[in-house]
Amino acid sequence: MKYRPFGKLGIQGSAFGLGCMRFNGAASGDSVIDEQKAISLIRRAIDGGVTYMDTAYVYLNRTSEIVLGKALRDGYREKVTIATKMPLDFVHNRAEMQALLDEELTKLQTDHIDFYLMHGINRAKWDYAKSIGAPQFFDDMKREGKIRYKCFSFHGDYEEFEYILRDSDWDMVQIQYNFMDVDHQAGLKGLKLAGSMGIPVVIMEGLLGGRLAKAPANVQALYDAFPVKRSPVEWAFRWLCDHPEVSVVLSGCNEAAQIDDNLRIFDTVEPNCMTDAELKLMDDVRAAYLSRTQIGCTGCRYCMPCPNGVDIPGIFSVWNNVSLYDTDPRWDWGLRQIREKGHGADKCVACGACEAACPQHLPIIDSLQRAWQALTPNEGGGQ
């Protein structure tokens, strides 16, 4: 296992951090955890040299912290740092923040949390956090020793990221980043900014939740043609670790084989470990994924609201994602949400209001039909 510095903090951590959100293959919060299996996976990772454990109050129906606490008995707690998170939607004042943190400490069976994060914030959530005194609460808990570092995890755009990063004295930030997200969310610009400020960066969704683990045929052909043979997972992690600003790459693992594979990979990766030819390969791989885009919708939402309630940008986003990563639409969370809310393309009456408003002049009506046909193939699709 390679160990990397945490920017200005003067400490080191394992390059591979274990994400405790996906045991059982579950997306956050919607499955029953297999406790014994999860404990054995956590201990396997630690025995292999992992020192960074990432969880959150809400993961796995609020059971992730409990299982991690159990796994860290028998001397394992002393070998790791724990990162967990405060869900701002759950707290309205200092008393509630205190109660929630104390509950997390109890579940984790520890007297302190190393990295305490405001969970998944953007500009609006940060403004809310300030309005309820969360930054002050985090500072006070640092002084009391209940947390070591004041941090946040982020989902928003670059401008929001820069604003939040400069608006407080952060010890660490966790961002979504991978070779497809260079210009998405905080992106490469955000990573570089944090690095320039000495703020350590922890990476989540390095494999886009597993979607980058299996390459579609046109991408696999590029990997196969390259003289050095590596799996898509290894290329993705290697590309991330090439960035010196990255302290830890999180990965959620469901199987011992995945832990072992990641332990092997993170034993070989260093800052600036990619050659020019390898970096060029990853640029080509990104282009090959993007060539699978179905429609050039930018998500500007000029077409919205649709008079009939069709979630036009949402449907196009799912269509593009399913096509890019060659995934099964039946298991797509975004599509499920659209259908549950009754915002599917089956509601389209071809009134054309969207096409008149679209600055890209996209053929929306026809594209919605094609998208729905592709996303709901066994239901006849279309209008």
Ligand SMILES: NC(=O)c1ccc[n+]([C@@H]2O[C@H](COP(=O)([O-])OP(=O)(O)OC[C@H]3O[C@@H](n4cnc5c(N)ncnc54)[C@H](OP(=O)(O)O)[C@@H]3O)[C@@H](O)[C@H]2O)c1
């Ligand atoms: N704060 C936030 O807002 C937030 C949001 C997202 C994630 N996170 C944290 O970040 C952690 C990492 O995110 P993530 O779970 O999305 O990470 P990820 O690395 O992008 O995806 C994890 C998935 O990749 C696959 N995988 C991992 N190692 C593999 C290997 N060696 N070979 C083949 N497949 C492999 C598995 O997919 P299969 O299940 O398909 O096998 C696994 O479930 C989470 O666990 C969570 O702790 C935080």
